[in-house]
Amino acid sequence: MRYDSITEVIGNTPLVRIDPAVHGLHHIDLYAKLEMLNPFGSVKDRAAWHMARPGLAAAVERGSQVVELSSGNTAKALAVIAGMHGMPFKSVTNRMRVPEIKDLLLLLGAEIEELPGRSECLDPTDTDDPLTLFHRALSGPDSTYLHTDQYFNARNTEAHAMGTGPEIVKDLDGRAPDWFIACVGTAGSSTGVAAVLREHDPEVKVVGLVAGKSDFIPGIRTIDEVQEVGLFDPATYDTMAPVTAEEAIDGMLTLARRCGILAGPTGGAAYFGAVRRLREADAVLADREAGEEGRQTAVFIVCDRIESYVGYLKLRRPDLFHQPPRKNTVADLSAAEIGAATVIDVPDAQKWIAQERPLVVDLRSPFAYAALHIAGSVNIVDELFDELVRGGMPFSGRQPVLLVCPIGEQSARYAALLTRMGHPDVRSLTGGVIAWRDAGAPLVRD
Secondary structure, three states: OOOOOHHHHOOOOOEEEOOHHHHOOOOEEEEEEEHHHOOOOEOHHHHHHHHHHHHHHHHHHHOOOEEEEOOOHHHHHHHHHHHHOOOOEEEEEOOOOOHHHHHHHHHOOOEEEEOOOOOOOOOOOOOOOHHHHHHHHHHOOOOOOEEOOOOOOHHHHHHHHHHHHHHHHHHOOOOOOOEEEEEOOOOHHHHHHHHHHHHHOOOOEEEEEEEOOOOOOOOOOEHHHHOOOOOOOHHHOOEEEEEOHHHHHHHHHHHHHHHOOOEOHHHHHHHHHHHHHHHHHHHHHHHOOOOHHHOEEEEEEEOEEOHHHHHHHHHHOHHHHOOOOOOOOHHHOOHHHHHOOOEEOHHHHHHHHHHHOOEEEEOOOHHHHHHOEOOOOEEOOHHHHHHHHHOOOOOOOOOOEEEEOOOOHHHHHHHHHHHHOOOOOEEEEOOHHHHHHHOOOOOEOO
16 A cells, blocks of 8 residues: 555554453454554544644744644644644643653654643633643634644544544444443544444443543543543443553553553553443343344444553553562552541641641642642652652651642542551541632642
8 A cells, every 4th residue: 555645544443353252241242443553653643633734734834833732642643743744843731741752752853841730631710720821822813833722622523523433333334333432531532433423323332431530541531630621521421430540551461462452551441441341231131142133342442552651551560570569559558448548628727737737748740839839838749759658658757747639539549558557647638729729728839
């Protein structure tokens, strides 16, 4: 096959059947849509090209810069596209959390600007957030940038309504699958594909997968974060379910070792979440004694490849690399331990700070901390805090400690861990900095 441009290679990715001996489903055929085989390495290639293409000629003529609020695959694809057209690309984000992606963006010539933001993702309703203000400036009528705006641009969804969805139907001989399972990030792929599938069969069941609260799976948002995405529509999904980082890694290992599919964490989460949900449906079909005519089909998307996430895997599963297990980690906390962590609401926290002067530790990124924080607090970003705890108790037992994060979920986990390690008085701020702000409690800016 010959092509005139690498962009012509975007799309028409394979739909591969997963061996039933791997997933154990008896009445459902499970297929993986291998978006990892797009030329720049991910499902975001489709949206990046579809969003950028209409404005490229004018942007090149006026010498514009391509800009996107992205720290992952969308940024990677846009960096390539911008470079192909002789334009610079800037990635604007709160924090680059995957070192390999950051290194790759720099290798591609991208400029990375980490702006202060109060939370870990763009909140368009927070009009004082620097990241939100920058987003609005980019989207304004006087902007000279080519801003693709993946969180609100309808062409993100359209790329999948025109390509990914119809390809799935075509490869299933003109039929929509009975099930479509999708991880939710910007919600572009799940929304676009679901719309097409339901045009063919309104009975298609769509399962949206999100990351567990305070869990980090690259490319997937938590149920709280996804509410802030402009393209997210809860009506798209028949049901939504959380997946943990450990489950995503287990899914990655199964796809890589048993299926030869070198999927990244999002693909692993999609596989794990799909099999977990489909086992219930498979049991129902077994009760009905469904024959060949009663068989169902299900499709999930493999978003990207495993190579960019080796550091992510080493941090969470050192045993995979023949390294000793990590000590003092939140990963092995039980639900009971987390539930028993001492939490404190905003009014009580204010009284406690005034009376006993606990050490207030803000676990957010340096940029979020710089934007606004509780007066007198110290900033120890969560990754560094994790390293400190792994080495032992980071604080004197005589020092009471208040842990703070964006919404109170992550800080509760660390409060539970420090309690297990023997700290006599560590508490987590319920609702985090967001609750503190919403209560009108004072915040200061660096």
